[in-house]
Amino acid sequence: MLRPLAPVACRVPLLALLLAGGAAAQTRHNSAAPIDFGADHIELQDRANRAVLAGNVKVRQAEMTLDAARMTVAYTGQVEDGNPQVSRLDAAGGVTVTRPDQTARSTYAVYDLNRRVITMLGGVRLTQAGNTVSGGRLTINLDTGRAVIDGSAVAGGGAGTGNVTQAPNGRVTGTFSVPKRN
Structure with a gap:
C-alpha cells in the first residue's frame, strides 16, 4: 500500500522511473534510487492493483523528473519492504521528462519497468x-541508453484533450547546433 507523505506524496524504492530524457550520451540512470511522487489527488484501486495520480503529478528519481496531468501506476500485488512492486507507469497530459541537460515533451508516456523501456x-x-x-x-532503452525518435506514431491534440491523429507525413524534424570555431 502506498503511504502518503505531505499532501499526497509517496516513496517507492527500487523503481526505475519513467523518463530518461533520451540521448545515448546521457549517463546511465540510477534505477536503485528511491522514487518520490506527488499529486493533487491519489486514488488507490487495490483490487485492480493500481493507483491513479491526478493533478500536477510530479515524479522524481535521482536527477530525473516527470511532470504530467495524470498518471496510472500498475503494481503486481507483491510487496517488498512495505512497498508495492510497480510494473508499469502511464502518464498523460502535457508530459515533460527532465534530466540534467535535456528535456523531452509529449502528450503521453509509458514506462514498462520489466523491459526498462x-x-x-x-x-x-x-x-x-x-x-x-x-x-x-520516442523510445528509450534505459539499459543501453539508446533513444530512437520516429514520425510514425501519433501526434497529440494538446495536453489532456485526448485527440490523437496520425503524425503528418511521418517525418522526424530537428535542428542541430554547430560548435563555434575560431
Missing part, C-alpha cells in the same frame, strides 16, 4: 543544448 507518444520534442528533434514517438 520508456515510450513517449504524441508531438514528441526532445531538446538537448542547442539541438532539438521532433517526431511522433
Whole structure:
C-alpha cells in the first residue's frame, strides 16, 4: 500500500522511473534510487492493483523528473519492504521528462519497468543544448541508453484533450547546433 507523505506524496524504492530524457550520451540512470511522487489527488484501486495520480503529478528519481496531468501506476500485488512492486507507469497530459541537460515533451508516456523501456507518444520534442528533434514517438532503452525518435506514431491534440491523429507525413524534424570555431 502506498503511504502518503505531505499532501499526497509517496516513496517507492527500487523503481526505475519513467523518463530518461533520451540521448545515448546521457549517463546511465540510477534505477536503485528511491522514487518520490506527488499529486493533487491519489486514488488507490487495490483490487485492480493500481493507483491513479491526478493533478500536477510530479515524479522524481535521482536527477530525473516527470511532470504530467495524470498518471496510472500498475503494481503486481507483491510487496517488498512495505512497498508495492510497480510494473508499469502511464502518464498523460502535457508530459515533460527532465534530466540534467535535456528535456523531452509529449502528450503521453509509458514506462514498462520489466523491459526498462520508456515510450513517449504524441508531438514528441526532445531538446538537448542547442539541438532539438521532433517526431511522433520516442523510445528509450534505459539499459543501453539508446533513444530512437520516429514520425510514425501519433501526434497529440494538446495536453489532456485526448485527440490523437496520425503524425503528418511521418517525418522526424530537428535542428542541430554547430560548435563555434575560431
